[in-house]
Amino acid sequence: MTSNLLKGKRGIVFGALDEQSIAWHVAEKCVENGAQISLTNAPVAMRFGKIFDLGKKLNAEVIPADATVLEDLENLLKKSMESMGGKIDFILHSIGMSLNVRKGKNYTDLNYDFMQKTFDISSISFHKLMQTALKLDAVNEGGSILALTYIASQRVFPDYNEMAEAKSLLESFARSFGYHYGVSKKVRVNTISQSPTWTTAGSGVKGFKEFFDYADKMSPLGNASADACADYCVAMFSDLTRSVTMQNLYHDGGFSSMGMSPALIKID
Numbered sequence: 001m002t003s004n005l006l007k008g009k010r011g012i013v014f015g016a017l018d019e020q021s022i023a024w025h026v027a028e029k030c031v032e033n034g035a036q037i038s039l040t041n042a043p044v045a046m047r048f049g050k051i052f053d054l055g056k057k058l059n060a061e062v063i064p065a066d067a068t069v070l071e072d073l074e075n076l077l078k079k080s081m082e083s084m085g086g087k088i089d090f091i092l093h094s095i096g097m098s099l100n101v102r103k104g105k106n107y108t109d110l111n112y113d114f115m116q117k118t119f120d121i122s123s124i125s126f127h128k129l130m131q132t133a134l135k136l137d138a139v140n141e142g143g144s145i146l147a148l149t150y151i152a153s154q155r156v157f158p159d160y161n162e163m164a165e166a167k168s169l170l171e172s173f174a175r176s177f178g179y180h181y182g183v184s185k186k187v188r189v190n191t192i193s194q195s196p197t198w199t200t201a202g203s204g205v206k207g208f209k210e211f212f213d214y215a216d217k218m219s220p221l222g223n224a225s226a227d228a229c230a231d232y233c234v235a236m237f238s239d240l241t242r243s244v245t246m247q248n249l250y251h252d253g254g255f256s257s258m259g260m261s262p263a264l265i266k267i268d
């Protein structure tokens with residue numbers, strides 16, 4: 001599904017760790033659709049080296065940035081504008097990590113230092129990114145900023161743990177910053193709420209396979225793939241969606257509108 005929807009646009013894609021990462025698919029699709037991009041990830045994630053292969057393939061500069069560090073974000077935005085020759089048109093925030101989940105902590109026995117780090121990485125980094133971009137006037141009028149989220153922000157999925165609150169905060173930052181960025185610079189800000197997807201972050205959730213299969217059966221269209229998510233991101237970065245802002249957009253095969261599905265219960 002290739003067009004030239006992003007021709008002439010410059011973008012920054014966070015979070016491409018390996019081929020499974022949703023951001024990896026988004027980066028590929030953006031370039032297929034005519035965009036020029038830079039890639040970024042936390043310096044520790046660079047150790048795997050895969051992002052450099054992607055950078056080579058897409059002719060994209062790879063710029064390390066810990067998304068919780070303001071100086072790194074400033075450097076990333078400046079270097080991206082320099083290397084691509086102008087202001088940025090779109091940004092994908094595809095970052096999530098929970099220390100409590102990683103350490104196997106139960107929701108009723110959380111470590112609060114870990115929790116703060118989780119929120120800083122998974123949510124506050126989005127505000128930091130937008131505040132830095134606004135101060136540098138780094139995004140063109142009509143620009144589009146997206147973050148990826150999950151429905152556990154709005155409904156209870158017990159094993160999603162503190163990431164539920166991290167995603168609620170992320171979605172709220174999109175709405176509130178979307179107001180300010182819209183009024184001052186006509187930049188739009190949205191979140192895409194994606195189906196469970198097999199990636200490093202996704203499969204860190206306890207019982208992920210069962211969770212994935214359940215959502216797949218519950219959704220009339222089945223789970224949305226990372227590839228389909230990338231298409232949706234391209235649409236959201238394009239001018240075709242120029243009046244959409246401050247929204248949490250479900251990309252989940254219909255899951256979020258379901259109450260029960262006959263596919264999941266056996267009636268004799």
Ligand SMILES: NC(=O)c1ccc[n+]([C@@H]2O[C@H](COP(=O)([O-])OP(=O)(O)OC[C@H]3O[C@@H](n4cnc5c(N)ncnc54)[C@H](O)[C@@H]3O)[C@@H](O)[C@H]2O)c1
Pocket residue numbers: 014015016017018020021022023041042045065066067068093094095096097121148149150193194195196197198199200201202203
């Ligand atoms: N996989 C799913 O089931 C699913 C579903 C809905 C939403 N999401 C969201 O999609 C986004 C991408 O996750 P993914 O599933 O592609 O997994 P992933 O593990 O491939 O991506 C997560 C990325 O976050 C990066 N990251 C972590 N700490 C960072 C930091 N301090 N600075 C910069 N980057 C940092 C990691 O290096 C990694 O590239 C996340 O926000 C995730 O919560 C995932």
